[in-house]
Amino acid sequence: MSRASATAHADWWRGYFDAGYLxxxxxxxxxxxxxxxxxxxxxxxxxxxxARVLDCPCGQGRHAHLLAEAGxxxxxxxxxxxxxxxxxxxxxxRTLRYTKADMRRLPARWxxxxxxxxxxxxxxxxxxxxxxxxxxxxEFARVLTPxxxxxxxxxxxxxxxxxxxxxxxxxxSDGTLVAQERHFDPLTGFLxxxxxxxxxxxxxxxxxxxxxYTPSQLAELMRDAGLVVEQAFDSFxxxxxxxxxxxxxxxxxxxPA
Numbered sequence: 001m002s003r004a005s006a007t008a009h010a011d012w013w014r015g016y017f018d019a020g021y022l023x024x025x026x027x028x029x030x031x032x033x034x035x036x037x038x039x040x041x042x043x044x045x046x047x048x049x050x051a052r053v054l055d056c057p058c059g060q061g062r063h064a065h066l067l068a069e070a071g072x073x074x075x076x077x078x079x080x081x082x083x084x085x086x087x088x089x090x091x092x093x094r095t096l097r098y099t100k101a102d103m104r105r106l107p108a109r110w111x112x113x114x115x116x117x118x119x120x121x122x123x124x125x126x127x128x129x130x131x132x133x134x135x136x137x138x139e140f141a142r143v144l145t146p147x148x149x150x151x152x153x154x155x156x157x158x159x160x161x162x163x164x165x166x167x168x169x170x171x172x173s174d175g176t177l178v179a180q181e182r183h184f185d186p187l188t189g190f191l192x193x194x195x196x197x198x199x200x201x202x203x204x205x206x207x208x209x210x211x212x213y214t215p216s217q218l219a220e221l222m223r224d225a226g227l228v229v230e231q232a233f234d235s236f237x238x239x240x241x242x243x244x245x246x247x248x249x250x251x252x253x254x255x256p257a
Contacts, residue, residue, distance in 0.1 A: 010128035012208045017080035020204065022060065024195060026172045029062065038066040040236045041118060044251055045149060047072070051115040054143060056103050057123045061087025067118075068096035075114075077101050104135045110143040117144060122154040122247075125189075125211035133211065137225040144254040150227055152250045153235070157189065157212035159246040175199050189213065215241060215248055227252040 022029070041063070045051075049071035055064040058076030060083045068074040076098045078084050084098050092098065101107065104127075117140045125133055140150050161184065169179040176199030183192045192209040213221070219229045233239060235247035 009207065013079070013126040016206065016208050017059070017078075018082040020197070020202070020206070021083075022086070023172055023174070023176060023202070024178050024197065024206075027170055029060075034062045034066060037120070037236050038063055038070065040238075041067070041151060042070055044151060044231075045116050047115055047149075052113060054110075054114045054117045054140075056106070056117060056119060056140070058087060058098065059083045059121065059123070061090050061098070063118065063120055064096065064098075065090045068093070075099060075110075077103060077106065079103070104132055104139060106139045106143055112143070112145050114143050114148060115145055116149045116151065118151045118153075120151075120153045122210060124152065124154050125213065127211075130189075130211065133213075134221055134224065137221055137227065141225045141227050141254055146254060146257045148254045150222070150250075150252045150254070152218070152222075152248075152252065154247065155191070155210065155212050156241070156245050156248040157214045157217075158243050159248075160184075160191070160212060162244050163246055172199070174201065176202055184212075215250070218248075218250065219252075222250070222252050226255050228255060 051072050053067050053072045053074050054077065055067065055074060056077040058064045058078050061076055064074050064076035064087065073095045076087060078087070079100065079102055081100060084100055087098050099107070119140070124136065127133060144150065164184065166182050167180065169177065171177055176197055179196045181194045184190070185192070189211045190209045191212050192207065195206045197204045215232060222229055229250050229252045231251040232241035233249040234241055234245040235249055241248050
């Protein structure tokens with residue numbers, strides 16, 4: 001592999017989140033499920049109306065829009081211009097704003113601004129250098145108020161490996177067949193997903209990869225960033241996290257100054 005190809009593969013996230021991404025994961029985007037997840041977030045956050053919340057990365061605004069609707073003052077951050085455009089089309093206002101930024105380098109003016117940060121839908125572990133994942137958590141801690149809450153949701157390496165599915169496929173509403181083949185590298189922790197799309201209007205192959213963490217690894221990273229995990233759940237349920245949970249939801253709090 002050439003140096004240019006290796007760099008492109010490492011930086012897959014720069015161009016992956018576009019209209020094609022929305023088509024690929026269309027079956028998972030459901031307003032009823034979005035509302036269910038936000039209702040769970042409201043219970044866990046237990047914040048008053050007007051509290052400041054950062055959704056990072058916010059994608060197409062599925063959660064940010066509903067959090068603002070629930071009475072919070074919300075900022076959504078994402079690197080993808082196409083997804084931010086879709087988010088803004090849902091509506092913006094005095095209590096809902098969107099910013100294009102790299103989550104490793106959030107705006108300096110946001111230091112200590114937010115009562116809560118949410119990182120949802122396996123939106124972590126994108127970067128080739130694991131030090132960048134730690135940097136993301138330090139940025140989350142920086143923008144939180146002392147005692148502020150981080151809610152992190154994503155894949156649990158232990159549970160994903162316990163129920164590993166190497167191949168999967170589904171059909172989108174426009175008749176596109178999406179097939180995925182997955183490979184896991186236990187040394188780097190990277191789950192690589194090769195996607196193949198075949199449909200009436202698209203024929204494309206893509207690759208993306210996510211570094212998966214165990215709950216203990218992630219808790220240690222958070223601790224190093226000044227965030228203490230207080231609760232751990234099996235995804236958005238109220239069931240405690242188990243070794244067979246394929247998704248985890250961690251509630252961490254920023255240590256007082």
